[in-house]
Amino acid sequence: MEDFLETSQDLLFLYAPKVITALLILFIGLYAIKIIIKSSRKLMQKRGVDITLQKFLGNLIGWILKVLLFITVISQLGVATTSFAAIIAAAGLAIGLALQGSLGNFAGGVLIMIFKPIKIGDFIEAQGESGTVKEIEIFTTKLNTPDNKEVIIPNGALSNGNIVNYSTEATRRVDFTFGVGYDSDIRKTKEIIFNVINNHPLILKEPATAVNLSELADSSINFFTRAWVKKEDYWTVKFDVIEQTKEALDAAGIDIPYPHRVNINKTE
Known part of the structure; x- marks a missing residue:
């Protein structure tokens, strides 16, 4: 019993500072990410970047920073980043196969940003739905229909299908x-x-x-x-x-x- 208590105390003294530090990094990191995203959007507004691209890049920056924060927190807990990278590499093929649709939607979102067939505020018809483009996110695009319903269309299907844009011409x-x-x-x-x-x-x-x-x-x-x-x-x-x-x-x-x-x- 005494050996168990001594071992528990040793583990507590060994890992408690790491856990506390990791939690601090997590909370501070999440707060910092919000500030970075907000600042980046203000900067893009000053530079006159299109509102559609502003929101898309804001979402993309947020995802990238959160992944980096997760890796930092894991490494602080004692998990070697090299081992973590090896695990990701080993699981990459399986994840890629499992997330083919999501990766296709991400690629579709990038294509929409590059070729700009639509933008926020446009009234479009696509995938059997009609509505005003509310937001173009990393994986999906949100429409508001004339009767005030929200329709979510995967970016992969949207970028590969026909789009009728009623707002392009004056x-x-x-x-x-x-x-x-x-x-x-x-x-x-x-x-x-x-x-x-x-x-x-x-x-x-x-x-x-x-x-x-x-x-x-x-x-x-x-x-x-x-x-x-x-x-x-x-x-x-x-x-x-x-x-x-x-x-x-x-x-x-x-x-x-x-x-x-x-x-x-x-x-x-």
Whole structure:
């Protein structure tokens, strides 16, 4: 029993300072990492670095510093860094195979940063989802959908798939199709549609608006209309023009065909 107590005391005196020092290094290191990341972001802001790249580099710097801190803490506890490096090297293949997806996502994040197909604030469509880019992290990209849901897309899939970026260009084209009855006057219908569009304050004068007879359908003649707007006005104009055109056609007595249901089971 005395030998056990003496051995315990020896181990306590031997390892207690190392454990305390390691904990101090850990807490101080984590605090220092926060300061470094914050300072690096301020520096990038002063240099005018894009906000998307700021956040990505901030996350990357944080991960690298935390790994270095972990190695430092482990070495302080008496684990030889050479042995630790050998363990990492031996396990590297297994880890690489297990984390193929994560490594692919990391590579995808790097590619997004290099080629910049998207940035924070862009409204995009990718991987079957649509939304505003909220954040591009090391492994994933976060979108906010129009109905305020958060969608997380792996960077690997995002960088290797098709991306539709609605925010790249300053203007967008709004397309409409209006169908009217075969008895309607073509010139009068076109004039009404033109008037609605030309009187809308958010529709651009250049490029010019186009209204063309596009199809002789089964129950209607269809007019295809193209108008150009600023990208931020797209949905406002689309909803306004549809409503105002319907009202204008009704006021002019121009019929908009729709399916009619006939009840054939009439009783005498």
